Every structure is written in C-alpha cells, then in structure tokens.
Amino acid sequence: MAITEEKLGEVLGVYPEKVLVNRRRHIVLKEPDTETAQQIEANTRTLPGIITNRGCAFAGCKGVVVGPIKDMVHIVHGPVGCAFYTWGTRRNKAKAGDDGKNYVNYCFTTDMQESDVVFGGEKKLAKLIDEAVAIFHPNAISIAATCPVGLIGDDIGAVARAAEERHGIQVLAFQCEGYKGVSQSAGHHIANNMLMDKVIGNSDVETCDEPYAVNLLGEYNIGGDGWEIARILKDIGYHVVCVMTGDGSYEDMKLAHTADLNLVQCHRSINYIAEMLEIKYGTPWLKVNFIGIKSTCDSLRAMAAYFGNKDLMQKTEEIIARELARIQPVIDQYRKVCEGKTAFCFVGGSRGHHYQGLFSEIGIETVLAGYEFAHRDDYEGRLVIPTIKKDADSKNIPDLHVEADPKRFRIKIAPERLAKLKEKFPFNEYKGLIVDMKEGTIVVDDLNHFETEEFIKILHPDIVSSGIKDKYVIQKMGIPSKQLHSYDYSGPYSGFNGAVIFARDISMSFASPTWNYIVPPWKNQPFLNATINGGDQ
Ligand code: SF4
Numbered sequence: 001m002a003i004t005e006e007k008l009g010e011v012l013g014v015y016p017e018k019v020l021v022n023r024r025r026h027i028v029l030k031e032p033d034t035e036t037a038q039q040i041e042a043n044t045r046t047l048p049g050i051i052t053n054r055g056c057a058f059a060g061c062k063g064v065v066v067g068p069i070k071d072m073v074h075i076v077h078g079p080v081g082c083a084f085y086t087w088g089t090r091r092n093k094a095k096a097g098d099d100g101k102n103y104v105n106y107c108f109t110t111d112m113q114e115s116d117v118v119f120g121g122e123k124k125l126a127k128l129i130d131e132a133v134a135i136f137h138p139n140a141i142s143i144a145a146t147c148p149v150g151l152i153g154d155d156i157g158a159v160a161r162a163a164e165e166r167h168g169i170q171v172l173a174f175q176c177e178g179y180k181g182v183s184q185s186a187g188h189h190i191a192n193n194m195l196m197d198k199v200i201g202n203s204d205v206e207t208c209d210e211p212y213a214v215n216l217l218g219e220y221n222i223g224g225d226g227w228e229i230a231r232i233l234k235d236i237g238y239h240v241v242c243v244m245t246g247d248g249s250y251e252d253m254k255l256a257h258t259a260d261l262n263l264v265q266c267h268r269s270i271n272y273i274a275e276m277l278e279i280k281y282g283t284p285w286l287k288v289n290f291i292g293i294k295s296t297c298d299s300l301r302a303m304a305a306y307f308g309n310k311d312l313m314q315k316t317e318e319i320i321a322r323e324l325a326r327i328q329p330v331i332d333q334y335r336k337v338c339e340g341k342t343a344f345c346f347v348g349g350s351r352g353h354h355y356q357g358l359f360s361e362i363g364i365e366t367v368l369a370g371y372e373f374a375h376r377d378d379y380e381g382r383l384v385i386p387t388i389k390k391d392a393d394s395k396n397i398p399d400l401h402v403e404a405d406p407k408r409f410r411i412k413i414a415p416e417r418l419a420k421l422k423e424k425f426p427f428n429e430y431k432g433l434i435v436d437m438k439e440g441t442i443v444v445d446d447l448n449h450f451e452t453e454e455f456i457k458i459l460h461p462d463i464v465s466s467g468i469k470d471k472y473v474i475q476k477m478g479i480p481s482k483q484l485h486s487y488d489y490s491g492p493y494s495g496f497n498g499a500v501i502f503a504r505d506i507s508m509s510f511a512s513p514t515w516n517y518i519v520p521p522w523k524n525q526p527f528l529n530a531t532i533n534g535g536d537q
Pocket of ligand 1: 056057058059078081082145146147148177178179
C-alpha cells in the first residue's frame with residue numbers, strides 16, 4: 001500500500017494546526033519524475049514535544065567526526081552522561097598504528113559536578129589534560145564542550161592554549177555545546193572547521209611519493225567498514241593517505257593536503273572539508289558510495305577514470321570481476337529469503353540513501369526513507385545549495401574562510417578533463433536521495449516516534465533500518481529492526497564482503513522464528529483510560 005495525500009492527512013491530522021503545517025513541509029510523497037524537483041524542509045528545529053531521533057551538536061562533533069581519531073585523547077568536558085553515551089556506542093573500530101597509540105576504547109571526561117558548574121571547571125580540565133599526557137602520551141588532545149560548559153562560560157580555548165605550551169602538543173578546543181545547532185549536523189560543521197584550520201596541512205611534507213594517493217572522507221569504520229574499503233583499494237593499487245576519521249590518525253590527517261583525490265562517503269558530515277580541500281589545495285572530490293555492490297563498482301570505476309591509467313583501469317575491472325564471481329552466488333542464495341520484502345531506511349545524513357541500493361540488490365524495496373539531520377542538499381542535490389536560506393541556527397556555525405595556499409595549491413587534473421568526467425561521474429557533485437526514490441514512496445525528514453508507528457501501521461514494512469532510539473519500539477511491533485548507525489553487533493557492511501554480511505544478517509532477521517512469538521501489547525490490552533480535570537473519560 002502506498003501513502004496517499006489523504007492518508008498522510010489522517011496521520012498528521014492529530015497534530016495541532018501549526019505542528020501539522022510544519023511537519024507536512026518535512027515530508028515528500030515521491031511523484032513521477034517531473035521537470036521541477038520536489039522540495040523538502042530540513043535542518044530546522046524539531047518542534048518541542050516531538051520525540052525526535054536526533055542527537056546534539058556535541059554528539060556530531062565528538063561522537064561522529066572527532067572521536068574516531070585514534071592517536072588523540074578526546075576529553076569530554078561536562079557531566080559523565082554526555083561522555084558515556086559517546087563511548088564506543090557507534091562501534092568505530094580502530095587498530096594502533098606503528099606508534100602503538102589507540103585510545104578509541106577509552107572514555108575521558110571531567111565528570112563535572114554541581115560544584116564545578118557553580119565555581120567553574122577550568123582547573124579540573126587542565127588537571128585532566130596533564131594526567132592524560134603523563135599516562136597516555138597522545139599525539140594530540142581534543143576537548144569537546146558540552147551544554148553546561150557553554151552555559152557557565154568556561155574558557156576552554158584558554159585552557160587548551162596553556163596546555164599546548166606546557167606539553168608541546170596540539171590541544172584542540174571544540175565549542176560544540178549540545179545546544180549549538182538543531183541536530184548533530186552543527187557538530188560536524190564545527191569539527192570540520194577545526195580540523196581544516198588546525199590539523200590538515202600542519203606538516204612539512206609537501207607531496208606524497210606514492211601513486212594514486214587518495215583521502216577517504218566521511219568513513220567512520222563502523223563494524224570495520226573502512227577496513228573492507230581499504231582492502232579493495234589496496235588490491236587495486238591505491239594509496240590511502242588518510243581516512244577521516246574511522247581508524248584514522250591525527251598524524252595521517254596532517255598529510256591530507258598531499259592526496260590527488262578526495263573520496264567523500266558521508267556527504268553530510270564532511271562535505272565542508274572536501275570543499276575546503278579543493279579551494280586550498282586544488283584537490284577535487286568524488287562522491288563515492290561503498291555500500292552496495294553496484295555502487296562500490298561504480299565508485300571504483302569513477303576513481304580509475306579520474307587517474308586515467310590503463311593498467312589501473314584494467315586492475316579495477318579484474319578486481320571487480322574476481323569479487324563478483326566470489327560473492328554473487330552467495331548473495332543470490334540470501335536474495336531468495338529477502339525477495340519481495342519492503343524496508344524503511346531512516347538513518348543519519350547519508351546512510352538513508354546509501355543502503356537503498358544494497359537493499360535492492362537482495363530483493364528488498366525501500367518504501368520510506370529519510371534522514372535525521374540532513375540538509376536540503378542531501379535530499380535534493382547540491383544544486384539547491386545557493387537557494388537554501390540561512391536561518392539563525394545555521395548562522396550560529398560560521399563557514400571557515402579558506403583561500404588557495406600559495407605554496408601548495410596544485411592543479412591535480414586538467415580542467416577540461418575534469419569537466420568531461422563530470423558528465424559521467426559525481427565529481428564535486430551529489431544528487432541527493434529524492435532522485436533515487438521510486439514514485440509512490442515517501443521521504444520523511446526528522447521522522448519522529450509517532451510518525452514511525454503510524455507509517456508502520458499503514459505500510460507494513462518487513463524490516464526497519466534505523467537507530468537505537470526507536471529500535472525496540474519497532475521490535476515490539478513485531479518487526480525486525482536493524483540499526484544502521486552501529487550495525488548492532490555486526491559488520492562490516494561495506495564493499496563486497498560487507499554486502500554478503502548484510503545479506504546474511506537481514507536474511508537471519510526474516511528467518512528467525514522470534515517474531516511469531518511477539519504479540520504487540522495493544523493487541524491484548526486496552527489503551528489506558530484517563531480523565532482530564534475531572535471531565536469525561
Ligand atoms: S544535549 Fe548537552 S547535555 Fe545533552 S548530551 Fe548533548 S552536550 Fe550533553
């Protein structure tokens with residue numbers, strides 16, 4: 001069953017008028033391909049009272065972008081609760097490099113108490129930095145500010161500067177208080193600005209001696225995704241200068257200016273750095289997607305076309321043929337279990353799009369998709385960026401102004417050749433999610449708990465891929481739920497091996513007899529009755 005305008009009206013009809021008008025603007029019923037692109041509202045405040053899946057700016061900065069950098073100690077300056085919920089919950093995997101440094105499994109926090117909020121937490125923060133340096137000897141330190149820190153006005157920048165002088169390492173102070181933006185997206189932007197300003201290029205190394213040098217941006221090595229991508233790239237002959245930031249290192253990130261091409265996996269969380277790297281160093285970026293078999297092959301072919309070397313192109317085809325021959329028969333078996341089923345795919349700011357191809361490759365159609373914290377360009381494509389009006393919340397995070405580096409800016413590819421490649425491949429381009437949705441499907445921005453339940457009741461998806469905040473609500477409705485932020489306990493799901501693991505996990509969800517034993521509570525129990533102010537029941 002598809003959602004019609006009338007049906008949607010019934011779902012939203014329970015909202016007060018103002019809320020209804022607001023939420024309707026965040027929902028698109030996909031029409032047949034028309035000349036005019038369909039518009040959606042995104043990256044605006046969630047209305048009070050609505051139970052959103054979104055996180056805070058601190059979560060986006062520390063939890064997503066900065067936290068996975070393995071050779072840095074990441075300090076959460078704030079109450080322990082903020083720290084605890086960014087401690088390993090995304091399952092960013094990391095292995096120590098040659099220097100043996102990997103602190104990803106630790107949780108460092110000033111654990112602010114009431115007295116710190118009253119009298120200030122700067123001394124406690126300085127003491128923690130000293131202890132962390134003495135015990136762990138990190139290559140650099142990050143400080144992430146949480147809400148109370150911003151409210152009491154601790155000067156974390158001054159604490160960081162003093163610590164840099166004491167210890168001779170970089171200490172980066174991120175003003176990413178949770179309330180800084182409408183979602184975690186603000187935190188991504190804050191993190192991007194700081195890494196670009198203070199880390200990238202902070203090295204005497206001018207060029208990379210290895211051929212086919214690439215940076216992988218917006219890949220967070222959830223469940224080992226980045227390792228599977230690295231395996232494929234290495235087999236073909238690429239040199240990965242740095243990964244931002246899954247299993248990434250501060251030391252490698254300093255060299256990011258030496259790469260010949262930037263690959264952008266998660267557009268939302270890192271497009272700022274991709275843009276700035278092009279302006280400052282002349283490195284173009286390519287929108288890749290290593291989730292799904294076809295999109296992995298497409299990405300590899302676009303990369304090979306960029307470098308234009310015949311041997312590299314041939315090697316790319318050989319690896320693709322080798323991998324497909326190995327995995328396709330296995331995928332075909334799992335497809336038999338999944339064929340004809342439907343999914344909701346509501347994840348993050350890129351994954352809601354990335355996973356649709358992989359679902360389709362195992363026979364599952366996505367009937368509802370959306371993002372928690374995306375902007376209009378993630379839905380409608382980057383063409384709309386100049387038309388997006390900045391509101392007070394987005395102005396809160398200023399763009400970092402960069403210019404061409406007079407010494408290091410290099411034209412990496414002839415402009416005419418890049419223009420030709422752009423006709424075929426997404427260089428410096430992302431077309432967004434809506435264009436790939438089928439007619440009659442539904443796109444929802446900032447899907448909330450009420451709408452999740454209502455859309456499930458209407459569309460009866462066979463599986464919902466979402467996050468931890470609604471996972472168990474969905475399972476209590478008798479429907480399998482696969483977290484695509486953290487992959488529950490599994491992964492990797494990227495590349496060729498990841499596609500097989502994903503197909504296996506999703507098939508297991510359907511094959512499990514568990515769902516036959518679940519009776520949703522509303523089937524046996526009456527809804528609660530109550531009176532308001534002594535009135536009618
Ligand atoms: S919103 Fe504020 S208090 Fe809550 S987790 Fe984020 S930083 Fe901490």
